[in-house]
Amino acid sequence: MSLPFRGRVREGVLLVSMVHVPVTGTKLPPIALSTNCPSCGVGLVPEELREQAYVCDCGHHFRMHGDAWIALLADEGSWRERWADVRPHDLLDWKVPKPYQQTIDQARQEGLNEAVRTGTATLAGRPVWLGVFDFRFVGGTLSIVAGERLARGFEQAAASHTPYVLVTASGGARMQEGVLALMQLAKVNAALGRLHAARVPYFSVLTDPTFGGVSASLALLGDVNLAEPGAAIGFTGARVIKQATYADLPPGFQSAEFQLECGQVDLVVPRVELRERLARLLDLYTG
Amino acid sequence: MSLPFRGRVREGVLLVSMVHVPVTGTKLPPIALSTNCPSCGVGLVPEELREQAYVCDCGHHFRMHGDAWIALLADEGSWRERWADVRPHDLLDWKVPKPYQQTIDQARQEGLNEAVRTGTATLAGRPVWLGVFDFRFVGGTLSIVAGERLARGFEQAAASHTPYVLVTASGGARMQEGVLALMQLAKVNAALGRLHAARVPYFSVLTDPTFGGVSASLALLGDVNLAEPGAAIGFTGARVIKQATYADLPPGFQSAEFQLECGQVDLVVPRVELRERLARLLDLYTG
Amino acid sequence: MPANFWSRTLGLSWEFGTMRPRERDTLSVWQVVELARHPDRPYSLDYIKRMAPDFVELHGDRISHDDPALVAGLGTWHGRTTVFFGHQKGRTLAERVRRNWGMMHPEGYRKALRIARQAVKFGFPIVSLVDTPGAFPGAAAEERGIAAAIAGAIMEWFETPVPIVAAVIGEGGSGGALGMAVADRVLMLENSTYSVASPEAAASIVWRDNARKVEAADQLQLTSRDLLAMGVVEEVVPEPEGGAHVDYEGTAVALENALWRHLQPLLTMPVDELLQHRYERFRYIDSLIAAHPDFGPKVEPKV
């Protein structure tokens, strides 16, 4: 009730829908692919697929990882990564099935940083904060470092009034960090609440798969939730639900389209339209 | 976020549950009854039933009307009716199936005032605003006069910080007053919003039947919604739903117990416990 | 009863657009009802897409459903991001089924409020287009709290501190319509209707025979002129000769101009004043009635 109505007018506005927004910010990096499309079975030509944002002609969206998402969304040369030097350690002396420290070291040797990377960029010329999950790093799990990067980013985006774009892909909280990983749900949502309170637009892009502690914290609280076609999105995975309840799950259960029907997702957007759509939303929400 | 936490302490509080609250404020008036209970078929002895607040031994709650509700809830001699002289007129020249003015005149000749009566009282010693619907008056329908009494009462309760107790029984908005009857939904909810904004407790007692424009406005917006066992509560009546959708409706559809399961009602309270429960809630919410 | 009962009794106090007197005297009430329900009549999206070509529809109540009977989203209108709501009936049979003939379930109202809270957060004005036979009279709607959803919406609109303008563009059916029509200004297209009950429902109540809908329509006083006379709407927007479906573009321009004319002064109004005016608009909506010498709520000093 105490919120003032803030009238703002864009004079002579150029509708973004009438302006060309390129499909990717820069050329996507190569990613590891199966030899055939799991949906239509067609043999894949990696370089061709790369040119079409890793979407098969049949519509199957291949999983992309952190660096590919940054290349897709950030304009060329605009990406400024933050807090990349903050890194995880084994604190619980976790040993099973293999030592956590070994898991971390291995992932880092493969050139991966953490399950979440975050920084600033421009998206079709519009300044944004960008957070991307990387499913290759321990299943994109939310860790202390991931939570810290996200929370700091939300705080800075709130302070600088910069819209935040998140891309999720995660199995949930990182078990190897115990209850402190669980606490990251509260930590990131506390900071996210401040982003919302500062009236900064927040767009959440849900990709395959988004589950557990990530869907139960920051992933579904966007001003707009966008999802990739066919992405699996839920809290408990289908396998566990079947084990726990002996239920038959309908086809398409927990798909992006299911979540659209269940009222959790605003838009199911093909990857090749994502930048244009985000650019339009950025204009509308900062109008 | 701007709401201050207001600590209040009752020192040496006497728990109301340990204090006897009489079942009725004063002796209930006689009401017209069928000869047998529609639930269990037992022959009814009016005077006996009157002593037990018009609840059959089988648990069937007979419909009570405005004056009976006032007698049940208001302590003896405490009732101060307000705006009883405001009365309805036929404004749309409504003629079908009989002239509205004739309907009004007839009801008034039977000693009825309007579908809603309102005033102040004490309930087990606690000051309250009281609004009661009377189903005998054109099916308890929400009219301009009913809406005006309710809205004025909400405004005065907000101003004097007096808890409001409402007892509903209505078929909805009064068709004979056309779209102006529909507008009463907005009128009473506007005033009700101010009652809530003033942080004044509002308890809604839903009795058989509560439908249409009344359930779609003030009836289900209580801080606590209490319902009488077996009361039919809904938006569209079962007959119309069956006509419109050819649906088989399950037993108990739209009962108070159904609404409890559907999350709309806090408590299903037998009539003989109602005053005690309201007294306890009044203590808790004004504590 | 003569359609100009109200104007005779109380005098017109709001605006009636520059209607051709010819037509308004020749159409029967039932003809108006049929125009309001005409299958070719422009629907909400026809107006919204013309008003805001960059419109983005948003979906879902963030609880458990999306309601296709209500379109909700954002677009740029007069250089300003604006939230649009509109009942949507559907053109093809398949779309009609999907959109449930514009009859909302509870999740539609919850979706609207969710997006209205974004309007508040970001300072967007709201435009709401009303075109529904009513809220859906079905078991699922009851189970998911249709009454409480409408009630909560009606109450929350009064606490939504951004300008809201609404227009009934076809059918304004009972509580289902009112749940989307609590606004600072409410307009009606000339051949739209707004009623406490549909003619069919009224006939069913009065005669237990919904075939007598034409008689019931005559009784209900549901035309734009009746509503204007009663002081329930601020303005009637004239339609092209023959009805809105004859000229989409012309109707859209007329509606858009009227909506903007009403919204514009609200944009600079202090929020407290805006909400107080909205309160008083509905709190005293029957004031024309109260002014009738032999009627109604008498003003009384406060206790």
Added chain:
Amino acid sequence: MPANFWSRTLGLSWEFGTMRPRERDTLSVWQVVELARHPDRPYSLDYIKRMAPDFVELHGDRISHDDPALVAGLGTWHGRTTVFFGHQKGRTLAERVRRNWGMMHPEGYRKALRIARQAVKFGFPIVSLVDTPGAFPGAAAEERGIAAAIAGAIMEWFETPVPIVAAVIGEGGSGGALGMAVADRVLMLENSTYSVASPEAAASIVWRDNARKVEAADQLQLTSRDLLAMGVVEEVVPEPEGGAHVDYEGTAVALENALWRHLQPLLTMPVDELLQHRYERFRYIDSLIAAHPDFGPKVEPKV
């Protein structure tokens, strides 16, 4: 791994009640898990009814369901109206089925928030008792938005301007527990657990064999002592010898005293400060970790 790993590494910084050292050194982690799940263990209503004999349970999310897995209501505690929440598992098989073994559906979180908003409206403090294996892993919960319900609850607790104290009284299972445990102070009964995943789920993930739950429990660091050492809870409330179920009255008195001791200073705290502290409590909940010389988030000047 030794249960006192954290105390060795970082030093205890919060309070551990006056536990008998004997018992805390002799129980295995799995024995603690079994005590936390003991079928005779006191449940939320056992505590609430002792704390507030005039407790009135309220029901329903005012959307579409009531969730019997979560008890919610008001009672007088220390002369002050207080909102109580508690997971409730059920004693008999019929009650367990009805209460779904204390596993909440989305409507439970929505009921809690609805009543928390009343706490804000009327200025009541909140006490939340946590005892759940987790949120319900079922299709209906997914369809009705369990993830979003938990997420929304976690966020809204940070914006609830009344004091909140929580205690884990049995099982603190993952996100389902955290959704009811965002508070200014979080306590644990001695033989309760609080974990990112249940031992069974962890075993299933690690070995695809949930029979290896005992090993998994050892790894998870889920006992009250572990949590205290990590700085995740403020205090451990000692239980009577043998566990809480041996002496309901004694356990209830100890829990009530600890809760009140933590709530009392919050009642006089300015709201801004209260919310800022709650924010910092969770924002820096891994600060003991961060203090570790070779680890983690380095403080960096703002851009």
